Amino acid sequence: MNKILVTRSSMPELDEYVEEIKDIWDTHWLTNMGIKHRKLESKLKEYLGVENVSLMTNGHLSLELGLQAMHLKGEVITTPFTFASTTHAIVRNGLIPVFCDINPDDFTIDVTKIESLITDKTCAILPVHVYGNICNVEEIERIAKKYDLKVIYDAAHSFGEKYKGIGIGSFGDASMFSFHATKVFNTIEGGCMCFHELSYEKELYKLKNFGIKNETVVDGVGSNAKMNEFQAAMGLCNLKHVNEEIQKRKSVVERYRTNFKGIEGIKLSPIQENVESNYAYFPIVVDEKVFGVTRNEIYAELKKHNIFARKYFYPLTNTFDCFNGEYDVNETPVALHISKRVLTLPLFADLSLREVDRICEIILKVREYNG
Ligand SMILES: *Cc1c(COP(=O)(O)O)cnc(C)c1O
Numbered sequence: 001m002n003k004i005l006v007t008r009s010s011m012p013e014l015d016e017y018v019e020e021i022k023d024i025w026d027t028h029w030l031t032n033m034g035i036k037h038r039k040l041e042s043k044l045k046e047y048l049g050v051e052n053v054s055l056m057t058n059g060h061l062s063l064e065l066g067l068q069a070m071h072l073k074g075e076v077i078t079t080p081f082t083f084a085s086t087t088h089a090i091v092r093n094g095l096i097p098v099f100c101d102i103n104p105d106d107f108t109i110d111v112t113k114i115e116s117l118i119t120d121k122t123c124a125i126l127p128v129h130v131y132g133n134i135c136n137v138e139e140i141e142r143i144a145k146k147y148d149l150k151v152i153y154d155a156a157h158s159f160g161e162k163y164k165g166i167g168i169g170s171f172g173d174a175s176m177f178s179f180h181a182t183k184v185f186n187t188i189e190g191g192c193m194c195f196h197e198l199s200y201e202k203e204l205y206k207l208k209n210f211g212i213k214n215e216t217v218v219d220g221v222g223s224n225a226k227m228n229e230f231q232a233a234m235g236l237c238n239l240k241h242v243n244e245e246i247q248k249r250k251s252v253v254e255r256y257r258t259n260f261k262g263i264e265g266i267k268l269s270p271i272q273e274n275v276e277s278n279y280a281y282f283p284i285v286v287d288e289k290v291f292g293v294t295r296n297e298i299y300a301e302l303k304k305h306n307i308f309a310r311k312y313f314y315p316l317t318n319t320f321d322c323f324n325g326e327y328d329v330n331e332t333p334v335a336l337h338i339s340k341r342v343l344t345l346p347l348f349a350d351l352s353l354r355e356v357d358r359i360c361e362i363i364l365k366v367r368e369y370n371g
Pocket residue numbers: 058059060061082083085086128154156157178179180189190191
């Protein structure tokens with residue numbers, strides 16, 4: 001039986017990619033903001049509906065350098081229900097993460113709990129549009145204005161999404177998108193920062209290129225996070241098909257929703273109002289008391305059938321070994337509760353509806369063996 005992984009990378013036809021990279025053999029320009037880099041940057045600006053884009057070699061470095069470019073000091077309010085990258089980007093900048101709890105329904109930051117976490121050391125809020133569920137951007141903006149805080153979104157999951165018709169990357173001071181192989185849009189590895197303030201552009205440019213100002217002046221201690229031409233070429237190809245890919249994901253998600261309709265104990269993400277979704281992930285939250293079996297039992301049963309769901313996001317980042325118990329997980333009880341019960345099911349453009357049906361059948365049948 002074929003293995004079904006939680007995701008499968010989108011790729012253009014081989015011929016299409018070969019065509020796109022051909023001229024690299026004429027120019028011998030492999031990296032350092034080449035023609036393809038610049039072309040992708042401008043195409044993404046348009047597609048994402050944002051003012052400015054700085055491409056990077058991956059999403060994590062976009063976030064890390066994005067924070068660095070803001071010259072922040074002190075505490076950053078964020079959530080632990082996310083990928084390691086979000087928290088690590090804060091800590092690796094010498095900043096202190098302050099963990100806010102999440103909403104039980106859409107898993108984004110609970111905006112009613114942000115203000116009580118603000119101290120005189122708070123400098124920024126770093127919320128996550130987790131699974132492509134959009135945060136309460138309006139309330140976050142109100143709080144940020146009131147307390148004069150920067151807002152930088154981890155938008156790794158929300159490529160191409162719109163809220164009230166506005167590109168999701170244009171909310172806050174800056175937003176990071178990831179173009180990792182497993183994301184809705186990929187450049188193999190890759191990512192970008194979107195932002196409003198123009199001074200930020202030069203800053204990011206320098207940070208991703210060793211702090212080099214010009215041939216003789218190096219006035220910043222920068223990193224190296226440049227996207228190369230082969231990555232950019234992959235992006236140019238994939239961008240042509242991304243709308244089609246999102247449409248296919250949509251039918252997979254709709255099939256899952258139909259199959260799980262009315263099933264007690266399996267909670268689905270809400271369909272958010274005013275949001276143009278990208279159908280990035282399909283998380284279910286298993287209430288074992290109602291459904292009869294646990295998340296872990298479902299996970300194990302799927303695995304027996306060569307189907308690999310993922311326990312995203314378990315464990316919470318505030319429980320990671322590397323933090324040596326520094327953070328109290330009981331301060332984010334909703335996130336803790338969800339992380340123990342959530343399971344992200346396979347979802348990619350070419351997942352057939354027949355396979356979706358099979359995955360759902362297996363899940364619904366587990367109860368018979370375990371019940
Ligand atoms: C993928 C991801 C990142 C990191 O992006 P990379 O491109 O893999 O470096 C950051 N945050 C979240 C929530 C992600 O899912």
